[in-house]
Amino acid sequence: MANLEVTIGKTKLKNPVLTASGTFGYGEEFEDFLNIDELGGIIVKATTASHREGNKPPRMAETASGMLNSVGLQNKGVDYFIGHIYPRIQKYKTCLFVNVAGSTVDEYVEVAEKLNDLTNLAGIELNISCPNVKKGGMSFGTHPETTRQVVKSVRKVYSKTLVVKLSPNVTGITEFALIAQDEGADSISLINTLLGMAIDIKSKKPVLSTITGGLSGPAVKPVALRMVWQCSKVVEIPVIGIGGIMNATDAIEFMLAGASAIQVGTANFIDPCVSVKICQDLEKYLNLNNISSISDLVGTLDDSS
């Protein structure tokens, strides 16, 4: 029986499959379709210090093999999460992470501090890369200094597993991977969405109310794979791969490229059961190929010329 366990920071995941923030709600939305306890982990949607309404509709546009979104971090704020949502979802026997977003360093710190007290929370994923919010978000993750500032400040107040989710909308992703590692991140996850746009020729207007939005789905996989490969070469901390993963084959590609774990995002919209299917198919793959441990796959891409 193959061993699917993966260790990310201080957290041991039963398997390398997590669900991406913003695509799996708080888990409860998917209870009718699968057994959440089978997953390695779930990352609940971006949580900010105070309630946010998010952007005006239209917030999404379908694209070839993907979609654009500009949801704009709609959430009821960290206090509501702690008081009303966490008590219900802490029962899941999977590792729970919260994606943390903010417009200022202080806001990130406030949220991280409050979440630090939650016993059944495995860790947080720092969202420095959301491309939709005008103030903050994208501006943090595309500048080395602000990235450094946020990670350093949050690390001071958050003692459990700290994952930093990188933005792909930069010229050199490895620089940001190294900054996150330097400032004490336990892991990096990449990629967040790519900045894109869609136009309606009938109205001659952009489809999204915010004009630009984040691209996700199979369309981004080649870019995500490339970035995971590049970052895995320069950091020692585990890398979590995200970007258009629709099945176990995609997941294995990311692991060969260097990812110790992966996140399934947009695929959940097409098939609500996909995340658990990937867990099961990864196990089958290991057994079929007589691989004793999933970690044996990580970073074993033969990229010698």
Add this chain to the structure above:
Amino acid sequence: MAKKRIEELEIVNYEYLNKEYFTLELKSNRKLPDIHPGQFVELRINGHHHVFLRRPFSFHDINTGKNTFTLLIQIVGQGTSDLSRIRAGDTLNTIYPLGNSFTIPENGNYLLVGGGCGVAPLLLLARKLLQFNNTVHFLIGTKTKNDLIEIDLYKQLGNVNITTEDGSEGEKGFVIHHPVLWDESIEFDGIYTCGPEDMMKAISKYALKRGINCEVSLENMMACGIGACLCCVTETIKGNVCVCTEGPVFNSGDLKWQI
């Protein structure tokens, strides 16, 4: 509400009503769950790489004896066009039943207003209202008489009033112009409406002025259909809520429409 399912449903029948509209009858191998008027399904359409997301359709009719339900589909783009080329015996991967439903009172007199493919949920709604000893009137608006579909079916359930923009059938103009709305001798206990947003706003305004309850069914662009992604939100007095879970049916008074 019934637990949501994801299933391969068999296409047992399909019928082209005209160039633009067709119905699809889908059958489950398991006993169908409780399905309420106003709810919808999300269909996976495999065909083109730019038809990536599922497509939502309201339940149009149900046949519990045959364990089937029917969808009414308007061809508006590549996804629905691909769907129109399926054949009996094919299967469709379906997530259902989704969303909330219309309120079903008893012993009243109700007006069901539909524009274009907005008529889709009104057939099932009418059947359900009749089961609870209500009477129903239909008010259907289209661009031209060729766009009128299944009128004989509606006539079996209640009075049918028609408007066409070009006057080729019924009253000329929009539904809001139809005399049935302005006839003092007719009183409605409530209105249900589904169709273009401008039409629903006009009807909601009419209902508000008369102090009548009005329920609308919205059709926002959806990604997940199950309340996880927050892409399909609409503004209500309670803030932004998902049309796929808190809707698609809303009381018009709860929406932040300037009417």
